[in-house]
Amino acid sequence: MEEELKCPVCGSLFREPIILPCSHNVCLPCARTIAVQTPDGEPHLPQPLLHSRGSGLPAGAAAAPPLDHDAAAGPACSGGGGSAAGGLGGGAGGGGDHADKLSLYSETDSGYGSYTPSLKSPNGVRVLPMVPAPPGSSAAAARGAACSSLSSSSSSSITCPQCHRSASLDHRGLRGFQRNRLLEAIVQRYQQGRGAAQGASAASAVAICQLCDRTPPEPAATLCEQCDVLYCAACQLKCHPSRGPFAKHRLVQPPPPPAPAEAASASPGAAQGAPSGGGGCKSPGGAGAGAAGGSAARKFPTCPEHEMENYSMYCVSCRTPVCYLCLEEGRHGKHEVKPLGAMWKQHKAQLSQALNGVSDKAKEAKEFLVQLKNILQQVQENGLDYEACLVAQCDALVDALTRQKAKLLTKVTKEREHKLKMVWDQINHCTLKLRQSTGLMEYCLEVIKENDPSGFLQISDALIKRVQVSQEQWVKGALEPKVSAEFDLTLDSEPLLQAIHQLDFIQMKLPPGPLLQLEKCCTHNNSVTLAWRMPPFTHSPVDGYILELDDGDGGQFREVYVGKETLCTIDGLHFNSTYNARVKAFNSSGVGPYSKTVVLQTSDVAWFTFDPNSGHRDIILSNDNQTATCSSYDDRVVLGTAAFSKGVHYWELHVDRYDNHPDPAFGVARASVVKDMMLGKDDKAWAMYVDNNRSWFMHCNSHTNRTEGGVCKGATVGVLLDLNKHTLTFFINGQQQGPTAFSHVDGVFMPALSLNRNVQVTLHTGLEVPTNLGRPKLSGN
Numbered sequence: 001m002e003e004e005l006k007c008p009v010c011g012s013l014f015r016e017p018i019i020l021p022c023s024h025n026v027c028l029p030c031a032r033t034i035a036v037q038t039p040d041g042e043p044h045l046p047q048p049l050l051h052s053r054g055s056g057l058p059a060g061a062a063a064a065p066p067l068d069h070d071a072a073a074g075p076a077c078s079g080g081g082g083s084a085a086g087g088l089g090g091g092a093g094g095g096g097d098h099a100d101k102l103s104l105y106s107e108t109d110s111g112y113g114s115y116t117p118s119l120k121s122p123n124g125v126r127v128l129p130m131v132p133a134p135p136g137s138s139a140a141a142a143r144g145a146a147c148s149s150l151s152s153s154s155s156s157s158i159t160c161p162q163c164h165r166s167a168s169l170d171h172r173g174l175r176g177f178q179r180n181r182l183l184e185a186i187v188q189r190y191q192q193g194r195g196a197a198q199g200a201s202a203a204s205a206v207a208i209c210q211l212c213d214r215t216p217p218e219p220a221a222t223l224c225e226q227c228d229v230l231y232c233a234a235c236q237l238k239c240h241p242s243r244g245p246f247a248k249h250r251l252v253q254p255p256p257p258p259a260p261a262e263a264a265s266a267s268p269g270a271a272q273g274a275p276s277g278g279g280g281c282k283s284p285g286g287a288g289a290g291a292a293g294g295s296a297a298r299k300f301p302t303c304p305e306h307e308m309e310n311y312s313m314y315c316v317s318c319r320t321p322v323c324y325l326c327l328e329e330g331r332h333g334k335h336e337v338k339p340l341g342a343m344w345k346q347h348k349a350q351l352s353q354a355l356n357g358v359s360d361k362a363k364e365a366k367e368f369l370v371q372l373k374n375i376l377q378q379v380q381e382n383g384l385d386y387e388a389c390l391v392a393q394c395d396a397l398v399d400a401l402t403r404q405k406a407k408l409l410t411k412v413t414k415e416r417e418h419k420l421k422m423v424w425d426q427i428n429h430c431t432l433k434l435r436q437s438t439g440l441m442e443y444c445l446e447v448i449k450e451n452d453p454s455g456f457l458q459i460s461d462a463l464i465k466r467v468q469v470s471q472e473q474w475v476k477g478a479l480e481p482k483v484s485a486e487f488d489l490t491l492d493s494e495p496l497l498q499a500i501h502q503l504d505f506i507q508m509k510l511p512p513g514p515l516l517q518l519e520k521c522c523t524h525n526n527s528v529t530l531a532w533r534m535p536p537f538t539h540s541p542v543d544g545y546i547l548e549l550d551d552g553d554g555g556q557f558r559e560v561y562v563g564k565e566t567l568c569t570i571d572g573l574h575f576n577s578t579y580n581a582r583v584k585a586f587n588s589s590g591v592g593p594y595s596k597t598v599v600l601q602t603s604d605v606a607w608f609t610f611d612p613n614s615g616h617r618d619i620i621l622s623n624d625n626q627t628a629t630c631s632s633y634d635d636r637v638v639l640g641t642a643a644f645s646k647g648v649h650y651w652e653l654h655v656d657r658y659d660n661h662p663d664p665a666f667g668v669a670r671a672s673v674v675k676d677m678m679l680g681k682d683d684k685a686w687a688m689y690v691d692n693n694r695s696w697f698m699h700c701n702s703h704t705n706r707t708e709g710g711v712c713k714g715a716t717v718g719v720l721l722d723l724n725k726h727t728l729t730f731f732i733n734g735q736q737q738g739p740t741a742f743s744h745v746d747g748v749f750m751p752a753l754s755l756n757r758n759v760q761v762t763l764h765t766g767l768e769v770p771t772n773l774g775r776p777k778l779s780g781n
Contacts, residue, residue, distance in 0.1 A: 001442035002194075003435075005187050008161040009034060013187050018177040021167045022160050023462030025183060031174050035158040172304075178320075181301055182455035186446045207254040211235045211377065220254040230254055239380050244387055245413055301454050305331075311454040314343040319461060321454035344453035347460035354467040355444055358437055361474040365434040368479040369427065376423050378485035383416040386487045412489060422483045430479075437470050484537030511540040511585040511592040520567070521598055525607055525642060527571040528600045532583050543587045548594075552577035552602075552646070572748055574646035576604045606649055607766040608642035608751065615639065616675040627656065628753060629760040635678040637685075639669060640751030640763070648722045650769045651751060657760040658692075658713045664759045665689035665698070666717050668728065669752035679754035687752065688730040688737060690717075695732070697740045707737045717761075720769065721749065734770075 007014050009030035016028040026034075156169040170176050207220040209232035220230035224240060226249045231240055240246055302323075303309045309323035317335035326332050390412060394405035444463055450456055488509065512535055520531035528549075534542060547561035552574045561568045573579060578601050582594045609625035615638030618631045630636050640651075653666060665679035667687030673679070680687035680698030688695050692710040696703045709732050711717065718731035726742040755761065 001190065001439045001446070003439050004443035005183070005190055013191065014180075014183055017180040017183045017187075018174065019180050019458050020158070020160050020165075020177060022163050022165045023459060024160050024162045025180055025459075026161065028174060031158060031177075034161065035156060035169065035174065176304070178304065178458055179301075180455065180458065182447060182450045182452055182459065185450065186443070189446070208232075209235050211239055211380075213377075222251045223254045225250045225252060239377075239384070241384070244391075244409075301452065311340055313337045314340050314457060316343075319457075321457055340453050340457075344456055347457055347464070348448055351444060351448060351460055351464050351467065354464050354471070355441060357471040358441055358467055361471060362434060362437050362441065364479050365430055365437070365474070369430055369434070372423055372427050372430070372481060375481055375483075375485040376420070376427070379416060379419050379423065379487075382485060382487050383412065383419075386489055387412055390489075412487070415487065415489070419483045419485070423481070426482060433473060433478075437473075440466060440470055486537070488539040509540050510589050511542050511587055512538055513593040514545065514566075514583050514585055514595045516581075516583065516595050516598050518598065521600065523600050523602055526573045526575045526602045526644075527569055528573060528579060528581070528602070529567070529569045530581055530583070530598065530600075531567045532595060533566055534585065540592075541587050542585045545583055545585050546591070547581065547583045550580045552579050554580075557582065572643045572645065573602055575602050575606055575644070575649065576647055577602050605766050605768060606642045606644070606651070608640045608651075608763075609765075610638050610753075610763060611641045611750075614671070614750075623762065626764075627760065627762045628755065629657070630755055630757045633756050633758075634676070635663075635665070635754045635756055637669070637673060637675040637677075637679055637752060637754045639671070639673070640765075642765075643671075643748045643750050644668075644721060644723060645748045646723050648720070648724060648769050650718065650720045650767050652719070652764045652767060653717045653753065653761045654764065655711050655713055655715045655717070655759070656762055657758075658711060658715075659758040661692045662756055662758040663689045663691050664711070664755040664761070665753070666719055666730065667752055668719075668721055668749040670747065671750060673752065677754075679752055685752060686728055686740065686742065687754070688717075688740075689754075690732070695730070695737055697730075705737075705740060709735060709737065718770070719751065723749075 005013050007017070007027045007030055008024075009026060012027075014025060014027055017025040018028050018031060019025055156173070157166050158169065158174070159166045207223075207230055208217040209220050210217075210230045212218050212232055212235055218232035218234070221233045222236055223230050224246075227240070229240075236251070240249070240251075242251075301311065303311060303321075303326065306323055306325045309325050311321035312324055313322050313327065314320070315322050315326075315332045315335045315337050318332065321340060322332050322337065327337065387409070390405075390408060394402075394408070444467060447456060447459065447463060490509065514532040515535055517531040517533055520529070522529050530547065532545070542564075544562060544564050545566065546559055547568050548557040549560045549570060550557050557580070560570050578599060580597050580599055582597045584594045585592045610619075610621050610628050612619075612621050612625060615621070615628075616630075616636035618634075618636045619638045620629050620631055621627065621638075625641075628638055655664075663678070665687040666689075667679055667685060669679065669685035669687075673684040674682045678687075678689060678698075679685045680689065681701040683700045686697075686699045688697050690696075690711050692712055693708070694710055695707050697705040711732060716731075716733055718734070720727075720729040720731070722729070726745060727739045728742060729739045730737040751763075753761065
């Protein structure tokens, strides 16, 4: 948060901060050093400056309004940093030797060359150079001339050191800008808290190991000058052995903790007592006054236009608190105004809501830093392990491997250095962003704690925008590691001696578990589609994949696909069932681990049509394959696109045309059923064939269960297949024709139909099992 509390000009904590029109803050003493005078045009310059360069100050300069109410007698014009008007040293009687210099300084201060100074503040903001007073003139006269150089004949302005937007000053000068009392209070609290914290921690600072996984970490025993890392004795042996590339690193004793005197010299009190780098300007009360003021109750802010009136309303158009006199005098009369307390609560709520997003990103960033540090440690450990393995293999070979061993060691070292550099770059980048977001968040929380509505509303809009911008900097992919900690490098030492010079790293590891792409996995009717991919940073070759599926009842897995594709569809599953699926990859080294298990639910009811690919060539389909007829007088078979092996299913067929009393047959069949004769004449089909008066059940050309009731044009035939009870039931116009048992029949069944050219039917699917169907009407054989 400290960066939020520092002035962008002097680099120190804010003193008497004022709010510029762009919503940024700057110290009042620093504002005097960067305010300049900009001419409206050449004709508006003072007449003595236009006609004579040999005279002293322009006429009327002594009576010009000062930069602010304190500028004439305060210390703002006597600072070592120099103000914009500081170059007008001397009075009218300074002597002819300095007339040309005085004229040149006057032109510079009036706006020409005001952005070509030689001085810079600690934060890089340019300020005007200090101009020495002419010889023979008193210091008081020089300060008076400097403070009065901003004459009424030209306009004064100030440029924001952060966004570089210029703002004009009115007759009140810098006092026309509102004081940020909220920021002053936060600075005072921060100074007091920081002083107590530094005093408590100065004596307890001890150098600790930076790679230790113990809690708490062990004290550091050595420091590597090249790595700039502190190690305890155990971590030094583990992570920084004195061999290989680390053999030339220099290990020294860790630096001692800072002495209490040094810690005290860096305390905030001492820092506040020294003059700022931005100039010699000091706040009127000094550091002591600020500390004393922090314990006393702050004065409630009043309207700058009407100093005796407190703020009571908020002008939405001007985005500023106003008093009731501002509304009566007409300046804000036509503007939209709202109660001060209501707007205070509304802006607080907006800022809190925006902070939630930044808080979540900061939490993710902290977790990401932990992940990166773990990767860093794994890279170190894995790199050392691979180096040791490589050295052991190369030492076991003949002398011809010596030169090749050095090359391979270089490859490993470069790979590790590349990974370390990438991880360190990400750590530094993420740490910087996290520090900025955390500082902004802490500052905003301090602002929210304040009970000054007007002070809060002065800065709330800018803070809300800054918080939103801070949240947007965490773009997608910013919290993902760019490199993997794995070193996929293994030497194959079995080739013959003449192939030594062609030795290189090859992959001998098992492939990792694939990642299921849930957004591409789906179900349709009783089929499921699965898609997967390999994880990123995977260098292991993959020869193929094995997809496994259970039986839909939580049973054992079975292989349903083996191949190189990463997308697979499995048909013929049970309806209204839950399947578990998993996949694994394999290569020449073996089979890798399984992926995570995905759960897929098949449809409750079946949606299907007639299958043009499985039907007889005389079958004619229309209406999106839902209506069927035939071009032959002989019976021809067509199957449905669904396949049933479990559950209860129901579908209906509407008779659109029925001529010359034919015998259509309705039922189920295997995929291998004979297609050129009536359904049910072979052992692959179970059907009911019906004329205009009666119906029969037929299987293996055997007629049973004759039932009264036939079909005609407009009739509806229902088929109920219950594979749990092994029954097949038929209905004509809602009247049950009698159940037919499948005695010990298992397998996969498809809806089937046989008809000739005298019949046309339309299929209706996706129906729930009816509960109000009639009882059967049985008759003799």
